[in-house]
Amino acid sequence: MRTIRSLVQGLLCLVVIGFAAPAALAGADDEGRTLLEALDTDSYAAKGEAVTAIAESGHPRSRDWLEALLDGKLQRQEDTGRFVVVLANRGRHWPVRDALSDEELGEMSRRDLDRIGINNALRGRLQNTLALLDLRTPDVTARREAARDLLGEVSPAMVEPLTALVEGEADDEVRRLLTQAIAIQRLAQGDVGAVEALSGSLNASVRSALSAAARSDDAALAEAAREALAGIEQKLELNGGLETLYFGLSLGSVLVLAAIGLAITFGVMGVINMAHGELIMLGAYTTWGMQQLLPGQPGLALLLSIPAGFLVAALAGIVIERGVIQFLKGRPLETLLATFGVSLILQQLVRTLISPLNRTVVSPEWMSGSLMINEGLSLTLNRLYVLGFALLVFAGLMLVMRRTRLGLEVRAVTQNRAMARSMGIRANRVDILTFALGSGVAGLAGVALSQLTNVGPNLGQNYIIDSFMVVVFGGVGNLWGTLVAGLSLGVINQVLEPWAGAVLAKILVLVFIILFIQKRPRGLFPQKGRAAEG
Amino acid sequence: MLASRSWLSRPFRERSTQIFLGVLLAALAVVTLLNLVVPAGHPLHVSTYTVTLLGKYLSFALLAVALDLVWGYLGILSLGHGAFFALGGYAMGMYLMRQIGDRGVYGDPVLPDFMVFLDWDRLPWYWHGFDMAWFAFLMVLLAPGILALVFGFLAFRSRVTGVYLSIITQALTFALMLAFFRNEMGFGGNNGLTDFKELLGFDLRGDATRLGLFLASGVALALGYVLCRAIVASKLGRVSVACRDAEARTRFLGYRVERVQLFVFVVSAMLAGVAGALYVPQVGIINPGEFSPIFSIEVVLWVALGGRGTLYGAVIGALVVNYAKTVFTGVMPEAWLFALGGLFVVVTVLLPKGVAGLLETLRRRRDGEATETSAQGANS
Amino acid sequence: MNLLREMANRDRVFDFMAPARSPVDVRHGPILYLEDVSVSFDGFRAIDNLNLTIDDGELRCIIGPNGAGKTTMMDIITGKTRPDHGSVWFGSRHDLLTMNEPEIASLGIGRKFQKPTTFEALSVFENLELAMAADKRLWPTLTARLSGEARERIDEVLVTIGLAEHRDRLAGILSHGQKQWLEIGMLLMQRPRLLLVDEPVAGMTEQEMERTAELLTGLAGRQSVVVVEHDMGFVRSIARTVTVLHQGSVLAEGSMDQVSSDPKVVEVYLGTEEDA
């Protein structure tokens, strides 16, 4: 870095001399303006130089500029040539701030602004530059993050300053990562000694560097790299197995969530609820609506969506129950017909009232990224949360069905309606509550799914078939069955997928269900007793 | 035994069948006349567009009749009848593809365009024979028939019933849909089979061919209806109703319930296949969309709306829903789903026995009959 | 090649060509013979080493408290439930455990369910028509036509069960008692060698009960009848031999008087008589 610094400083001197005339007050601004002017060029190489210059300038606002540049928010007013930082860039009119004076300038039309564009190469360079700046912050986590970002990104010129940094670094992890980052660069230069520092690491950049080295012409280097790789591969295989299991459980948890509400409305009440998917959709849209109400606080909005999604879907469920299903008592197949109609109406309602387009649901910070178990195995956080959420919902439902008065009454009514009524249970009320419960749980599923997939009018249709499969496979009327069925189908699917491909895996799972039902015509956990016989 | 006394001729002696056939054949004749004789500008003229549309409805009606046979009289709610329909359609489509010959865009004499497009150098084995009409038409029956036989054999032998059976039929059609979407399967993937030229030497674009297809659909519907009526009115028909209502009892009377189920299921699947084969040349395309579970559910809705367990109700349901769909998608493109969805809800809640049930009630009210015999229909 | 020829030449009778009904061989003893039969559901022993013999032409009543295994026993005989072990023979030739329900029914075992099960969407006449002994394979059923003789037989039974004027009514709208009769009528149409009758008089009036008793006793001799019943009065009125089941096995067997004085039976019954 010193080399770059001296070079840049030389350049800077020249520039500064050229602009020496202006008044002292404007001096700081002029320096900044000069730095920024250099960015306004069509050549990405020249922009790269300009970025380095800014980073080295020590200008108090340099970091802001680089971040704005990284976000595409550093722009220039067309007519005045003034550099501005855009604060929000949606719509046609954007609030902006002067890049130099930090003064709020109100709104400007998108037409009047020219963006200082970057491409991926420059973005990488910017990120590195920022990472280097971060390596000096006192925050250990930020330093580790920065060091990890540097893996595979170290250029020959950076080796020296980084080595200096390693010596001064207090944190072992940062030191290890930096050493590896440097070693990758040394490996690329053909340094056999670097292999040792890298062996055992599961990081993708490390592996990538070793694979490249294994192909090198230098026999000794290639040999060493291959050995190190073999060790890594072995570790990876174990990780791969765990990863597949996690993928399977994660997919399974989605299936369980989607199906568990149906396990109540269909399994317990016998309503073939084709609008179940649309209830899920309502939950997802609630999340979207909540985020619209609380802009800038996606996490809070998501948390609030859990009760809200439940309520919205439950209310919709009550309307469906009162409006349609109560007239179809004892005619389960006709509930299929009517609820299919309801599902069409709900879908089109969303299309007309909100939009036929998908809606953006933002993932809160704490749900993005992954939980790193080790360098080779990291569990994606959003799916981890969904998995946990699915289990919580399941546990909650079990509690309701097993431990509450409502659960008891539901079980009584489903087993013998007339008898339950004669014992003073208000069967109609139980119906409403059960249906509301099942619908509400579908809403919860929607809240969770909004974190994984599209929020749009078609959301429900994508899950309705799978949901019925899961409930039936598990055994109608059995919540445990739904849980086991969902998780096991998920795992089977993910185990088959690498081997058979996504489509074939799904087909095989369906064939498996068909054959399984031949073996056990009433699912995994059949309802017992003579009452169940036809 | 006298021919007139055979089980097949029994329906012709039933009044309801006579009325049905009379109305159907009269309608065919009227449409043909209005299409051929009345000049194009005249308000009474039925355009070829309408004729083709009606032909499509009739093939759907045949599918609905096939479904009503298993659902209404055997109590098997198949949510996968679209699969049999589509298989029949694909068999027909494969024949039509082979008929294109070297008139495809690439001019390959044997390979259909999509295979040239995907670099296939030879015809997959299962495409052989489809250049011969008799073979293709046989496959229209056999492909769905064999699938129904194998699937039914497994399911009925294991006594899979009720909603479990419904869901695995759904799984069946879903799996087939995914399979046919795969381009490796050699059925044209998502695009399916299209750009047909001619059928049995007749140009598919010709008005006469379209009218002919319409009439063929009408006749097929009539024959299918008579066949179903014949089965329903036979002792076997009563046995299947017995299976529907009290399966165990029927077994204890000494009937092989699973064989009855299998027989009726296979017949129904073949009828669905015929419907598909008639549908394809009229709409000009067959693709995996027909396998979609939603389509099969829609077919169930036609039957339910028309009135389950009456056969003619299925025909009414198919015609009404599809006509409504045609009208609504044109007249109120933004809101037709509300209308269709609303129709399903209203009919289910207000007309539990469908349109046929309503007709029956009206008829009885008019006749002032007090006999309860026909009042008790199938209870689900 | 040889194998093929052998297959072709062998004078083989295929299953589907064999007559549906084969005569029951009762020359060497009882018509129904259960030995060491046990079955359990989820650890609960519904039938426990049950031994039972019914002679040809006998009328046997089986009583027992709820849960004694009466219905399960019937399920085993008719092929609905497979026992865990034991053997069940119909005559000395037919091992019932190797057959399914329709085969057993075709052999000549008829069953009336505890809850009357008729085909509710069919008329009374049609119910009887379906039950009638006939070739019940697929194709014959499809092409079957009702002969005058069959029609007479149905009318005859209609009179016997007192439903002649309800001939064309749907079975679904009959009263509970009428349904019981219809089901008995269906049994008669089957012309079985052995009738298994589960609670025939539940829901019947006194007179109907008497007629049922008459009918059943009249059948005995030509056909064998096994009656499961709770109504002690009814049992007393028809029974020659009574078997008491308890916890899946035979507790006592003998005439009504013998049985009712058996202290074991008294003990079992006193506790449970009330809810029977």
Added chain:
Amino acid sequence: MSPNSPAVPKRLFAATLLSLAVSAPAVAQEDPIKVGILHSLSGTMAISESTLKDTMLMLIERQNEQGGLLGRELEPVVVDPASDWPLFAEKARQLLAQDEVDVIFGNWTSVSRKSVLPVVEELDGLLFYPVQYEGEESSENVFYTGAAPNQQAIPAVDYLMNEVGVERWVLAGTDYVYPRTTNKILEAYLKDHGVADDDIMVNYTPFGHADWQNIVSDIKDFGSQGKKTAVVSTINGDANVPFYRELGNQGIDAADIPVVAFSVGEQELSGIDTAPLVGHLAAWNYFMSVDTDTNYDFIDDWIDYTGDEMAVTNDPMEAHYIGFNMWTEAVRKAGTTEVDAVKDAIIGVSVPNLTGGYATMMPNHHITKPVLIGEIQDNGQFSIVWETPSTVAGDAWSDYLPGSRDLISDWRAPMRCGNYNVVEGSCGGGADAEVASAE
């Protein structure tokens, strides 16, 4: 209700006023010119297609404000084919035979176009198809205003190869004809440029695929072999959101493995949280961020029309804009809406596109387009990082597929052939019969 509905009564009202006014006899007296709009408003494709319907309504409304066409008013006829492919054919037939429209703007998916194609040819209609597609087709009655593979895929790969230095390629797509063909073309192209078989990974997934864990993990693995790797994505519509989310969550960012997509535009991005996607690429012929006045005017029109300040524009909308202007231009040139005259007149017509240049209708019924590569920004827009120096003419028959290498299309007299085989010197396939019967 949909945003355009208030416009309808207003327009009707205006038309009534006009017809009452003595000063506008031409508009009032002649029958309106009917424009059929065949886009799904329900079902799975409504997500993409319903905006195109609104675009057309807007263009027609603007045209009417300028006095219609040939002194006649334009009347839109909207039908809903409901994402149901056979229904597309039926509705096309309805538009042409029943409503007797003069032109149809419509379709999105290849299969819907294939379904409509025989109908349009049979009834001799005009269809303007606005979406990028797989090529390998040239119909006398269809005008392809979207990109052919050589106007999107190949330039994008060129960019990655030359500017980014990508050596390893993942070709990931939804399993249908467009990705299959595009990937075949790309595979052939890459191998021509010395990429080894081992360095190409092809993957197909079903429509609406939602669980990308395994595939993304595979891509990650494939990318950690020491060579710069990129994903060329022909993943369709709904499957993209879970795909990009999974990429982000498994820690793959654009700097590691960039994804260049051919089916992800502004409208798709409006339904995605774009923060984790920044830097991934897309190749189109138009981006909303294009810095030209015609584009800004178009955007302003669109926002006014929809009343939604956040409304976005995208490539197929531009294609309709171009197609509609070409058609009106051709009608003016021909002086009639009669199909054959318009078909002849439209070849060679040039109209401004939204990116500051001109689009010309070529004899093969494809148009000239610039190719732009954009990187996704956190506001759901693209920042243009590269563009072709001049416009590229659409090629109906790819030069990289063995079956179509020798075919060309030219609908001018005297050739009038959609699939002329230059080696055999004859017009192959069904066109022969068509020409014979047409003359």
